[in-house]
Every structure is written in structure tokens, then in C-alpha cells.
Amino acid sequence: MKLGFIGLGRMGAGMAANLVRAGHEVSVFNRTPAKAAPLVEAGAVAAADIAGACRGQAVVSMLSNDEAVEAAAYGENGVLASLAPGATHVSCSTISVALSRRLAADHAAAGQRFVAAPVFGRPEVAAAGELSVVAAGDPDAVQAMTPLFEAIGRQTFVVGEAPDAANLVKLSGNFLIAAVIESLGEAMALVGKAGVDRAAYLDVLTNTLFGAPVYRTYGRLIAERQFEPAGFAAPLGQKDIRLVLAAAEELQVPLPLASLLRDRFLALLAQGGENLDWSAIGALAAKDAGESIG
Amino acid sequence: MKLGFIGLGRMGAGMAANLVRAGHEVSVFNRTPAKAAPLVEAGAVAAADIAGACRGQAVVSMLSNDEAVEAAAYGENGVLASLAPGATHVSCSTISVALSRRLAADHAAAGQRFVAAPVFGRPEVAAAGELSVVAAGDPDAVQAMTPLFEAIGRQTFVVGEAPDAANLVKLSGNFLIAAVIESLGEAMALVGKAGVDRAAYLDVLTNTLFGAPVYRTYGRLIAERQFEPAGFAAPLGQKDIRLVLAAAEELQVPLPLASLLRDRFLALLAQGGENLDWSAIGALAAKDAGESIG
């Protein structure tokens, strides 16, 4: 396939490399052009602008938030203005349900196809081509992107025909992780104040009921109060919970645990946690309980 | 060792059988004597009363709640009145921190030893001798019980010298499971109302970030609204969250997520959920969102 790829950050660079490796003809674009160099060396073509990355059957965008995707899609010579009729925009970014819906409508109006395909996995997983892809969109359009998904991931889940369903599933995944962080934070505040060693406690949990990596990873960060450097920064966590709540508001679904997480993230940011890992909300219960932290 | 065992319910029967199998000399007692028969066949001795189960180096109690343990310990010819000086009461029941502390003090006053050793695992795990034991108490006393723990479990975690630390850890584990149920309930209410199939959604979760059995098990019950028969009944879940909150109140630790769970359990019971599995709180978010359930 002749493809374009927009957004060569820590996730996108690995994904684009795997598309090249799989034999696709890939034009890459990044706002900071230097990031394209290693990919060009691997066989990609450097596009001079977004339009230059939109000349194939499909273009993948992997950007950091709504604003970046909106700029890339709606800007002058952006994706909407540049993509050929019948070609597909595959949006892998974690964006709002509302923007996904808007993109679906506008691409349809322009005779183009739109598939949402956010991914689960960290940068090293992306580099290994082992991501999990959650895709939604017109069944034919999703089907046609199979080679692309196979190049970047080890499994693809199709969750519906409305693209925004995939975005909602992705956002809800981050909500579930944040819920794990909060629950561990409360449990550790409780047993910790009772004198139980937090690391020993985590050892009990991960060797009994909670062996999943998410408990090991975040449990250790909370137990050790090690929130720097940020793997996923607090403002990003706050943003994702905001997007979950925005979708829930539109669908009229009250989510008290998500509301609690919202308040936790606001407290963390208000108390100076801008540069901390999002798991730092897991220390707030202990702080409320009188422990002096950071 | 010469041991006694009080409480031959679904958990206790398996634990006592494994003690017999390991070669210990075990006197068993149950309020309903019929339950002792299979154990006697396997080599145990049927004690006529609690005092009869208290004639060895240690007696294990595995009862359903504070009231039952209190009756067994403080009743006429109960454990406190019957156990020899220097002998050990090993309490495996899920009881309150307050009762555990009271037992520790009263056994000490009587010249006896007290070890709290609640367990993680379901009846079939108990039958297989594969429980996880969380033990706390005087180090010598805990150490002396090693053969006993090895007979009933596959691993033992010692979490402190105050016995109630073990009870708190056990209770906090049930809090963490209830938190998983709530988070899955909210996430499914959200994606479900957006039209995503709940079973397909669970498939995404358990094959990506949330592979732990606790997500598979409870996720399926919530997705299928299958809350009968109850594996762990709603009133027991409510009780454990109450005990978590009672411990938290004494330690002055605010736990907003536990408070939310408390309210969920009360709502479930108030709305007729007495006989449902505790995971039925995972349908309340959808009910709040207007879905008509059961």
C-alpha cells in the first residue's frame, strides 16, 4: 500500500517504522522534520508537508491531542483538503469522541473514508509492532486497512461501525487504569497508616489476586512515591478523564468514580504536580490522611 | 502437631482435610456436627464441643463473621476458656480489625498466643491446599505455625507483629476487588450506552491491559448481568466494606472510593439485591443511566 504517516513522536516513530518494514511505501511527516531522518534511512520518504503525506490510499495520524489532530485535519492543505476521494484517514491518536464524530462527518462529506484506530501499548511495544489496535468505522474501510493494522500490532479488535466507538473504548481503558491507581492509593494509605510496609503489601497483592502488570507497575510507583520522571504525565491523565466525562455527559451516564478521579487530578495539578506521573494521584489519599508527601 | 479446627464450612472443610492429610492430629468441631463426618473418615477426631478442639498446641478458627468468632472465643467453654497456656489460636476468618485486636489482648492476658492468618482463595483452592495465607502476630508464634500454613497454602506472607495487620490486609483485598467491579460497571455503562457490545468490550480489556482473573471473572458477570447464584453474596460484600471503613475511621484515613462502594452496596440491598452476587453493584451505573435492569 501507498501510505502517509503524520506524527513521529515516541509512539508514531515506531509505528511508521513497522509500516516501512512490512513493505509499504510510506511518506512521513512531522512538524519537527529532524524526527523523519531515521525513517528515511529505513526507506520512508520525507513529505514536505501534510499534503505530501496524503497522496496514497491512506494516511495515518498519530498525534498528541485534539488540538494537534484538529490542526492537521482542518488546517490549510490539511488532511481533509488533501486526501483523494475514496482514500482513508486512519486516526490512531487518543482523541475525544466529539472530534472523532466530527471528523467522520467531514471526511464523509468530502468523499473520503475515516477509520478510528487508537492503540494500547507503550512506545517499546509500538517499536516491536506488538500494539493492540481498537478499530471502528465502515466495515469495508476497516477491512481494507487490515495490512496496516497487522504491521503495527499483534491483534486488532473491531468494536463498531461508528468510528467514535473506538475512541470511547480507548478512553475508557485509561479510566480503568486510573481507577486501579486510585484504589491502590487508598488501600496503601490505609494499610500504610496501620504500619504495614507498602512494598510488602504490594507483594501480597501481586502474588495473589492482582498479578496483572498494571498493578505491579503502578503499585510500585505508589509504594515508592516515585513519580518522576513521568511515564505518562498528570495533565494527560487529567485530559483523558475529562474526555471520558465529556462523552458520559453527552450520553447521560453518571460516573461517580470518574468524577472522583477528576477531582483527584485537579487536586494534584493544583498542588504542583504538573510534571509528575499520573500515578501521583495515588499518593493523595495518604496526604489526606495526614502523611507529609513531597 | 496436635491441632484443633473450628468451623467446617466450604472453606474450613478443605483446610482441615489438608491438615489431616499432612499428618497432623486434628480434632474438628462444627456447630452442625454432620459436617465433621467426612473428616473423621479421613482421620480426624470429632470434638464434642469447642473445648474439645482446644486441647492441642493450636486451634484454628475459620468462621463466617465477627459474631461467630466472638461466640466461639468468648462463649462458655470457648477458646479463651479452654486453650492451654502457651497454646496458639490461629484465626483464619475474615473479621474486623477491632475484634482481632481484642482477641490479641485477651489471649495475651490469658497467657495464650494469638495469630491472625486470613486467607485468599475460593473453596476449591482451599480444598487443593493452595491458599495464600496472610499472617501476623508475635514472630515466634507465627514461626511455630509454619507447618500448619504449609499444609493449607502454597505461600505465606507475614505482614507484621500486630495480628490485626493481617486482617486489615485481607479486608483491603476485598475492597480492591469491589473497586474493580465498580470501575468495570461504570466503564460498561458508558460504552454500552454508546452501543458497544459489552462482551466484545470485555474481550478488548482482558486481552490488553486487564488480563488478571479478577477482571475476567467479574467482567463476565457484569457484561452478562448474571448475578445469580451468588458466589459471594452482596451482604458479605457490604459487610467487608463496612469493616474497611471502620478500620479507616479509627486510623483517620478518608477513603472516598470505599465510601462510594458503601453507598453502592446499600443501594443494591435497598433495591432488593440481598441474594445477588456482590458484583451486582456493577450494574448500578447502568441503572442510574436509565437502563432497565432486573
Next chain:
Amino acid sequence: MKLGFIGLGRMGAGMAANLVRAGHEVSVFNRTPAKAAPLVEAGAVAAADIAGACRGQAVVSMLSNDEAVEAAAYGENGVLASLAPGATHVSCSTISVALSRRLAADHAAAGQRFVAAPVFGRPEVAAAGELSVVAAGDPDAVQAMTPLFEAIGRQTFVVGEAPDAANLVKLSGNFLIAAVIESLGEAMALVGKAGVDRAAYLDVLTNTLFGAPVYRTYGRLIAERQFEPAGFAAPLGQKDIRLVLAAAEELQVPLPLASLLRDRFLALLAQGGENLDWSAIGALAAKDAGESIG
């Protein structure tokens, strides 16, 4: 003063009438022109469009929400395009902090003045010229509007130089009322389930600690489950709590009670309460407790 007035709904009609009565020269505009008739009879001039209401020293806008104010201000021949340099836009609508801030900036850029002056009081209070005005803006601009405020209200509170401060104060007032509704709803769910008559209970409250009209009014609606017709409809309550939370998010202030109210309003709307009075959230606690309502 030579004034314009945009928005002749239940509140605006009374306010405009009082401006006429006080001797000001008032040009009135309403999207549905018929509403201007009684005012013209009283001495006002009917403006043909928004621009026609913007030819004096000041124009007052009293519209139902952000969208309406945005359209009036930014539309073709809207307030921004029509107001003379140095003239003042007095915004009495209950709008978001964000829109207020945007209006302040854009009026300043156009050489115009902007004063936010939301009001407390129901339509009959507006008709009587007895509103409470909460004003904020440049001190000179606010000062110059004194005759206007005196015509529509019985008291004016100046709360700052940034216009959006007034909007925030107004929104927070609605949050406080919603908090009263929620607290009464919970208290009545509790005592009601214990068998205490809700009306008798309210009688105790209003004759002891809680004599304020807000307790009498909403307490009666909740006690009698009389939520129709809506004095202030549920979607408006939901909107105001959303605006409070949006302002709080920007300021990084976690507000758990406001979050709870948000969830209550979403539950009410999801369960079919679109046309009910906002005090209907005061029945949700009883519904959670198993009472069958509406």
C-alpha cells in the same frame, strides 16, 4: 440615558419595563418581535434588529444561555459590530466564565466597554425592580451604569474588576441552591424511610435552623414530590453545574459536592426527567434507597 435592551423573556421584559419607568430612553429588541409590544406601549422604541438596539450609551443583554449571547454578540450586525466606541455592553445573562472573558477581551479590542451584571431573583422580582445585581468590570464602567442598576434592582454588589468574577459568583449561587436540594433530598430519604412524615419534618427544619425561603420552597417540592410544572427545568440546572465545573477545572479547584450534583443531574435526565423541575434531583436519594418514585 439612551439604552438598548436585547432579550425580552420572562426576566428581561420586567427589567426593560423598569428601565423605561425610570425615565431612560430604551430601544428594545427580541427575536420574537411580538414580545416588544407591551414595552412599546409603555414608552420604549422597538428596534428592528440588534444593531438598532446598540445606538445608545449602553446595551443590556438578558438571554438564556451562552449560545444565545454568542449569537447576539458575534453575529452579523451584532453587538460587537454595532456598539459605538466607548459605549458599554451590560451582560445580565447567566453565562459561562469563559464566554464572559472572551467578550471582555473582544469588546476591549473594539474600544467598547463590557460589564457583567448577572442578577438574582425570579421573574416577579424582576417585574418589581427588586433584583439583586452582581456586577464586575472596569470600576469607571461599572460606576457609570449605576442608574441602570438602580432601575432594575434594589441592591448592587460589585465583586471585582474582571467581569467574569460576577458570572462565577452567579453560577456559584446556583451551585449552593442545588446543594441545598441534594442535602434535603438525602435527609428526607433517611427520615422518610424511618417513618417520619416528610412534611412534618420540613416543618421542624424551617421553624428551627433553616428558615430561609430556599429551604421552604425546595423542601416543599421535595416533600410533596411535586416536580411539575418546572420553575427552573432540570436541563438548566445541569447546565449551570456544568459551567461551575468548567470554571473550577480551569482554576484547578476540585469540588466533590459539585461533582456529585453533576452525577445527580445526569441520572435525572437519563431517567426521563427532562421536563421536571431541577429540585427533582432531591428525590434520587429516596429512589436509590428503594422507594418507587414517578
Next chain:
Amino acid sequence: MKLGFIGLGRMGAGMAANLVRAGHEVSVFNRTPAKAAPLVEAGAVAAADIAGACRGQAVVSMLSNDEAVEAAAYGENGVLASLAPGATHVSCSTISVALSRRLAADHAAAGQRFVAAPVFGRPEVAAAGELSVVAAGDPDAVQAMTPLFEAIGRQTFVVGEAPDAANLVKLSGNFLIAAVIESLGEAMALVGKAGVDRAAYLDVLTNTLFGAPVYRTYGRLIAERQFEPAGFAAPLGQKDIRLVLAAAEELQVPLPLASLLRDRFLALLAQGGENLDWSAIGALAAKDAGESIG
């Protein structure tokens, strides 16, 4: 009437004095006997012990909590052991629903009568004989106490035949006050962080929608962060919310706002607020928002 009075604290001293003043023959008892002196001077008789205060038609108890009432009622030569058949125990203390129910049952079993009659009003109101009495119990028994209620209060509300109904109503009143404190705390955290002067803000509130004394009193304490000396100490507030939640648990009524208040009080106590006024929970929202307090 020939009466006894147990508990001559700040509230009880005023109440007993008014009973003497109304012409009743009153035997008074206090654990610290010195407190009886002014009453004896006014015409009361000093009882040597609780039994000595139980020789008339009725005995009033006005003590600080469940423990004190339990000791007075169930102790050796306590109220239950000393009161004549047919005589009435009037319990004015703020106690739990559970203890009230237990007292009702035990007095009935002893052939005595039990009326719960908690009061609203501060010490100076008690001294003036202007309390509001909330009474419940057997109608004849309540009726017979009318002269007593008239001596201590300006109005009496009868809320049911089960005495504990009165205790629940009293406790719910303190819940409603705490809800006012929380809502003011959140509103002031929000507008305060936006730069609005808290005192000016309170002025707006109390001159518009929220004129009730409870808003004035607590609003001022929160605005000025003046939490010492405590008019009603934080541990007492925490206790009353605990009793509300205990009653709600038994009745299966989820109360999310009460749960939030519980967590606030625990946070306040955990952070060193033991000696502060209970309105100090009204500063926690600002603290969460990053304000440095106390």
C-alpha cells in the same frame, strides 16, 4: 411536677434552671458536683447520685454522647434501676438511633416510660428557655411531659411514636448544617481562587438567597478561617455524621453527601484539626485547590 435532671453542662444547666423557674421541684445531679451549686441556690435540690435524681415523675438526661447516657442509664443505681414504674425518662441528649431504641425497649421492660426529646439551640438559647424540642414516644407519655417542654423551649415538634425518630431528626439537622458548611467551603474555594474577596462574596450570599443565620455564622468562620475557639468541636461533628451514617446503614439508605462529609471530617482530624470548630472542614476544598492553610 417532681423532676430529676442529670447532666449540668452548658446546655443542661440552663434547661434545669428553667425547670426550677417554672415551679417544678427539681433534683439535680452532675458528675462534677460543683456545677449543681448555682441551681441549688435557685431552688433545686442536689442529688447525691443518679438514683437520687430518679425519685419523681420524670428524670431528664442531658449528656454529651452515647457513652455518658449508657453509663447513666445502665450503671449501678442508674436510671433504669432507680426510676419508679410508670415514671418517665426524658432523654434530651444527641445520641444514636440504636441507643435510643435500646433504651425504649429496656424502659418498657422495666415498666417505665421513655421519651426522646433532643433539642435545637445553643447554650444561650437554652438559658433563655427558648429551645426547640423535637419529641417522640408514646403519645400519652409525650403529652404528659408538656409542662416540662414548655419550661425549656418555645416550641415542641412531635415527630412520631418511636422515640428514636426524634433522635434521627436531630442528627439529620446536624447533617444539614454540615452540608451547608461543605457547600460554602467549596463555593468560597472556587470564587476565592478566582480572586473574589471571600467576605464580599458572603455579603452577596447572605443578602440575597441565603439569609439564614446558619449561612451567616458559618460563612463568616470559613471566610475568615477562624476555627478557634471551637463552638462545636470537629470530633463532635465527626461523631454526628457517623451516627447519621450508622442509622442510614441500618435503614439501607445510601447518602453520598453524608459520605463526603465523613471523609472531610476524617481528613480534618488526620491533619491535626482535633481542636478546631467543625466548620474547619469548610477550608479543605481550598486546601485541596492548593491554598496553604493553617
